[in-house]
Amino acid sequence: MIREKSKKGIFLSFLLGGVIGGALALLYAPKAGKNLRKDIGRKTGELIEEGKKLTSESWNGAKDAAESTLDSANEFLNTGMDKITRKADNVKAALKSGFRAYSERRSDLDKRSPESENTENVQNKIT
Numbered sequence: 784m785i786r787e788k789s790k791k792g793i794f795l796s797f798l799l800g801g802v803i804g805g806a807l808a809l810l811y812a813p814k815a816g817k818n819l820r821k822d823i824g825r826k827t828g829e830l831i832e833e834g835k836k837l838t839s840e841s842w843n844g845a846k847d848a849a850e851s852t853l854d855s856a857n858e859f860l861n862t863g864m865d866k867i868t869r870k871a872d873n874v875k876a877a878l879k880s881g882f883r884a885y886s887e888r889r890s891d892l893d894k895r896s897p898e899s900e901n902t903e904n905v906q907n908k909i910t
Contacts, residue, residue, distance in 0.1 A: 809823060 809819060
């Protein structure tokens with residue numbers, strides 16, 4: 784982490800030194816002041832336009848990446864929800880079948896047992 788900050792600091796120092804050196808070179812150039820100011824203004828305008836263009840391209844790239852990520856996440860969630868719904872339906876069907884089989888077996892063994900009525904109540908609650 785410290786090395787990364789140090790590298791960034793060194794890079795920024797070189798970049799800043801280059802900008803200052805370039806500005807000093809322009810100031811001591813053998814051009815007239817009026818021509819030099821025009822050149823500086825033109826170059827500054829070009830750099831500003833290039834910066835705006837790069838910023839716009841970066842913003843659009845980040846926006847596209849975010850939209851793509853959101854689309855992928857939504858697709859993943861929808862697929863997961865479909866799977867969960869199918870599994871829940873399978874469990875529900877298995878429980879109904881089990882209670883039905885239990886009720887039939889119980890009614891065969893004991894036609895008037897109170898436990899049989901409780902089983903039917905539980906089965907009705909699941910449905």
